[in-house]
Amino acid sequence: MNKELTVQEIRSRIINLPGRPPVMPDRDLAEIYETKTKRVNEATKRNPDRFPDDFRFQLTKKEVEN
Numbered sequence: 160m161n162k163e164l165t166v167q168e169i170r171s172r173i174i175n176l177p178g179r180p181p182v183m184p185d186r187d188l189a190e191i192y193e194t195k196t197k198r199v200n201e202a203t204k205r206n207p208d209r210f211p212d213d214f215r216f217q218l219t220k221k222e223v224e225n
Contacts, residue, residue: 172187179216185199185215
C-alpha cells in the first residue's frame with residue numbers, strides 16, 4: 160500500500176443502510192487490498208464458502224440513488 164490507512168480512515172468507508180448490515184463498497188475494499196475491483200468480485204464468486212451470502216450483495220437502484 161502506498162499509504163497505510165488508519166482505522167478511522169477504514170471506518171469512514173463503511174456505509175450504513177436502513178435494514179442492511181454495515182457495508183463497504185467493493186471499490187474501497189479493492190483500494191485497501193491494492194487490487195482491482197474486478198478481482199475482489201471474482202474472488203467472492205470463486206470462493207463462496209469464504210464469503211457468506213450477507214457478505215456481498217447488490218444495491219437496489221433506490222439505494223444507489225440515496
